[in-house]
Structures are given as structure tokens and as C-alpha cells.
Amino acid sequence: MAAARTTRRNGRRDALLQAAAEVFFEQGYAATSIDAIIERAGGSKRNIYNEFGNKEGLFSAIVRESADNLLSPLVIEEIEGHDLRATLTAFGRHSMDAYMSPTLIGIYRIAVTEANRFPDLVKSFYEQGPGRTAVRLAEVLEAARERGEIQADDCLRLAGHFVGMTRDNLHLQVVLGLRPPPSDEEAREAVASAVEIFLNGVRRSRK
Amino acid sequence: MAAARTTRRNGRRDALLQAAAEVFFEQGYAATSIDAIIERAGGSKRNIYNEFGNKEGLFSAIVRESADNLLSPLVIEEIEGHDLRATLTAFGRHSMDAYMSPTLIGIYRIAVTEANRFPDLVKSFYEQGPGRTAVRLAEVLEAARERGEIQADDCLRLAGHFVGMTRDNLHLQVVLGLRPPPSDEEAREAVASAVEIFLNGVRRSRK
DNA sequence: CGTTTATGGTAATGGTCGTTACCAGTCAAG
DNA sequence: CTTGACTGGTAACGACCATTACCATAAACG
Secondary structure (H helix, E strand, O other), X not given: OHHHHXXXXXXXXXXXXXXXXXXXXXXXXXXXXXXXXXXXXXXXXHHHHHHHOOHHHHHHHHHXXXXXXXXXXXXXXXXXXXXXXXXXXXXHHHXXXXXXXXXXXXXXXXXXXXXXXXHHHHHHHHHHHHHHHHHHHHHHHHHHHHOOOOOOOOHHHHHHHHXXXXXXXXXXXXXXXXXXXOOHHHHHHHHHHHHHHHHHHHHOOOO | OHHHHHHHHHHHHHHHHHHXXXXXXXHOOOOOOHHHHHHHHOOOHHXXXXXXXXXXXXXXXXXXXXXXXXXXXXXXXXXXXXXXXXXXXXXXXXXXXXXXOHHHHHHHHHHHHXXXXXXXXXXXXXXXXXXXXXXXXXXXXXXXHHOOOOOOOOHHHHHHHHHHHHHHHHHHHHHOXXXXXXXXXXXXXXXXXXXXXXXXXXXXXXX
């Protein structure tokens, strides 16, 4: 079958992608050399150039596939059928887990740095990740508003406030390498605190 | 006097620093060449090596001095003598202005990328900037708690929530180059909204 | 004025890196 | 078995770059 060759080829491709992702996320785009990737993945540089064309092609493939794998599960959550507090808590925990995962920290770092070099990639990263999360959360808030549970005039802005509150300085410190990702315990506390403030803040009068 | 030489030298030094900052913030550390800096600043590479030793020295000087200039005014604000809403609003506006300024966006970008290469620099950036801001705000909240205006158990965490709320997805979008910094109008709205939620959220029961 | 010191410009040195070429081995397909 | 594609390894080519050297000029100081 052709499947055998295809399978082997895909295995190689995945190994290359994974090794390259590690090095890129660790060192940044400019500081990463093809040799360093091959050193980690084994094989020869020809593999990379046959499969991805050049360094940019390899990098684009990484960002696209990693973002897909990591960000998709962020959105398809069970959000209906619970009250707002439970929904927000679940939302906060999931996004906290995602944002703090080493891979997403890596992608975040590189997206920030290479914003000028790869504007399209960065745009799609944002839209599939933080952007989509905020839009989804805004829908939840909108529904709550229609049920009269909260008062709000701009649900998308509110959603932004909420995710900002959960990201917090914690995310910044982790991104800067100043502290390790929070334990489950810490994450739960931080989310609980954010949910509490947000719920109270939103239930009352909007000036 | 020696002042003449010193003055001239300092002028040269500042010109180099400014040009280098522009290029570094635009392109990142690894992708910035000494030639590119000289092209923008004029003169010769000897200037840089005489003044800063090497590329790392130049970069360190930039981060140190830019951070100092930009972050110091963030802390010494008139915060007493007003009620909490006014204080928070002032705080939010000032930190929003600072975080969204092109220079600080540049520093932020490069701090995120070069966290591995320059851990000490990144640490001092955080402590002098976001860290100190949060600590200062926590003191304000602590005072408000003692006056009985708010209920809280961990003021530093609350401070983090507040700055996170003002930073928000807005900051992320600007850092990623997906939108320009907000106008004064937008900034004011965002801060007002965050203050409102935060105040209401914090005034009521902490479960 | 004479000496030191910084400056501008250009080129050399040594190294790294992206990319391509070459060669020898492997393995699936007809 | 033979063909053709893919692989591993090493080396080559060009380009770029950090750093140093060299030289000629101009400013600053005694």
C-alpha cells in the first residue's frame, strides 16, 4: 500500500515538528538553528527542507498545528445547564490550565516576539485562542443578561475583564520565567477569587 | 572643564541608546545587528564597543534605563486624599498609559522573548514595573480594608486581579500588533468599566 | 602647540547559519 | 531484481554578523 510510506512519512514529520517546536519555543525563532533541531530530532537537514521547504515553512506548520491542538478544546465546553458561577469557574479553570501549559506559554512567547515577522500567523493564533475564548464567554454572559442574572452593556468587554483577571500577573510571571506554573491548588484559588469579584461586580448597578 | 567632553559623550551615548532601543524593540535581540543600529544612529561601531563593551552590554543598558524612565513615574502617584474609586481610576489610567506606550510595549515584547537569555534583567524589569505597581496598589487596598470600605483577605491577589482586568485582551492585542493602542477615550471607558466591576465586587461579601 | 581622546569609515577575522549538493545506504513497489 | 523515493551524514556555498584592527580626522585639554 501507499499507506506504509505515508505512515512512515507522517511519523517523521511529527518527530520533526515536535523537536522543532521544543527548540523554537525555548530559544525563539531567530536564535533557533536548523542544526539544533536536527540534533534533537536525528536525521538530516534534507528531511526538513523536503517536508517544509524552509525555516519559515517549518515554523508556520508548528504554530498552526500546535495552536489547533491546544486551543480547540478550550472552546467546546459544557457551559449550559449550570448557573453562572459554576460556568465561570469551569471557564476560568480551563483557560488557566491552557494558558499555563508549557506549550501555550511557548507559543505565547513566540507570538509576542514574531508579531512583526509573521503577522498572519499571530492573527490566527489570537483569533483561534484568546479571541475565540472571549467571544464564547461573551455569549454566555449575554445569555445571563437576558435571563436577568447580570447587568451589562458590553458583554465582550466584560468577558475581556474576566479573562484578564484570571490571567493576571500570574501569567506574566510564568511567561517571564520568574515562577513555575501554579499548582492546581493555586489555580483553583485564583480562579475562585476572580469569579467572586466578577460575579459580585456584575450583579449590581452599572453606574 | 571635563563637562564638555562628558556632555558630548552623553549625547552620543543617548543617541546610541535611543537608536538601539528602536531597533531592538522592533526586531528582537537576536535579529538585531550592530550595523542596523549604526545605520540608524550614524557614526561607527567603535562607538558602541567603546561605550557598552558588547551587544549584551548595550542591550542591558537599554532595558535598565528605559525601564527606569518609564516605570518610576508609575509609582509616585497622588493616591491618598481621594476615595477608592478616584484612586483606582487614576491608577488604572496611569498604568494603562504606561503599558500601552510604544516603549513599554517594546520592552514587554523583548522581556518575554529573552527571558531565558537575560533572566536577571527580566526579573528586575518585573519587580520595578508590574510587580511594584501591584504591591503599591495592594497597600492602597489594605488601607481601604482597614477603613472598612472593602472586604478582602489577600490584597496582593486583589491588586493582581485589578491590573489584570485593566490590561485585559487589549494589551494582548496591542502587543501582538493586531490593533493600535487605545485612544484616550477607549482607555477611559475600559478603566471605568474595570473600576466599576472591581469596586462592586469587592464591596460585598467574600464568600 | 602638542598630546590625548573620541570619531567616522572601511575592511579584516572568525564564526554561525540557511540552504543546496553529493554520496551511500535503505526500503517499499512493480 | 530493479527502479525510484526517502534517509543520514558530511561538506560546500553565500550571506550575515559580532568583534577587532587600521587609518585619518577633529575636538578637547594642558
